[in-house]
Amino acid sequence: MSASPAVAPDLTSTAWGLLAVVLQCCVLAAVSPILIGVMRQVRYRMEGRIGPGIWQPTRDLLKLARKEPLVAPGVRLQGVMPIAMTGTSLLLVALLPLMSTVTIPLVPDDLFVVVGVLLLGTVAIALLGLDSGTAFGGMGSSRHMTIAALVEPTVLVAVYALSIPVGSSALSAIVDARIAEPVSVVSPVSLLALVALIIVVVAETGRLPVDNPSTHLELTMVHEAMILEASGRDLGWVEFSSWLRLAGLLGLVANLALPWGVAQSMSIGGLAVAIVAIVVKVMLAGAGVAAVEVFLAKVRLFKVPELLAASFVMAFLAVTASYLVV
């Protein structure tokens, strides 16, 4: 934002944006297995268990990385799609304004780009499910695409509602405007849009009440059904990419709800604060989601569209209100 006029602004901000993006990817990649560990640990404790500790998902990943994948004959995409998924998740995390609102001028962190990248990851995992050639894989893919078709419009509309007062659909501009004017966070428009966004993030990342991440019943699975055939290293990539996606989206919602701590200028100190801030925010958001999940049961698949329709209505109301109120 405030590049000092003495230096060539373009080059510095590009370099700075790159630094922030690389740092953001590294921090989120390191944090996402721990986030899952925290979420599971919260659940274990509330169930009266002791639990394996927050490092268990990291241990699982390291073990999976050292296991050879088994590939059924005729399956082609098993080795490719997990890497593609990880790529889209990293791209998603790179585009979101999680730590710094200084962006690389050439790379848009536009809302529509972000939703596109989100959809790319969804298609990758759906192809993985179809490619396995099993009944459950195809069923999971079809369910996932159904949910995605209902989720993406709501993400668009909800963030669009937030972008109207700002006059820009760049996510970093929205976060910037929220820091500049904190009152806008609790405006009715913002609250409606945030609730809608939380519901769709829960649906998109396969948490309760839309999908049960720890289910063993194939007939109720969505995310799990698509990865039933993945094994070894491939499974590790799939798990890692969905965890990274969850961390990124939780971070986005947290930053829209509590925009403070995000680095707005090019300073090392600001970036250091931003790292701490995003880690704390993501962990708290994750722990909150896990605690609420204890009280929820998975809803019937045919009820999911109703839930998502409600979130779409809220997002739509937010858009309407933003024209009326502002």
Next chain:
Amino acid sequence: MSVLRLARTILRIGRMAAPATDAPSETAVGDQVLTGSVQVRHVDAGSCNGCEIEIGAVFGPVYDAERYGARLVASPRHADALLVTGVVTHNMLQPLLRTVDATPKPRVVIAVGDCARDCGVFKGGYGVAGAVSDVTDVDIEVPGCPPAPDDIVAALRRVTRR
């Protein structure tokens, strides 16, 4: 149950898990790679479901095998260890062998219960193809009919080394 009642129950009960015991003294089984993280797939090859109830208890809140790094999963492709219960019946022989084949190496096969070890009370039955060790390699055997959850936990801990 209402949310409030559930919250009160959670607060009242607190920790349900039995206190952790020392790490097992028997020698570890399976590859070093599995240290601290073992995904378990359960296969019922023809059991009376007595063993299943005990396995359910093992992964329940009281025995809480997950604290030692073992977790039940939904697919043999995700698994490192197979918990096989019951005698191997003719009908389950093929599915069992396929499940073993579908488990990526390094893998561990654990025969749980007297039936899985030596056919137990079903020895000589017309539908019985044999004990688990007759049809595939077995790494650990857990005796008992049904085995106590503590014994199953001890067997799992020999694999997770925790």
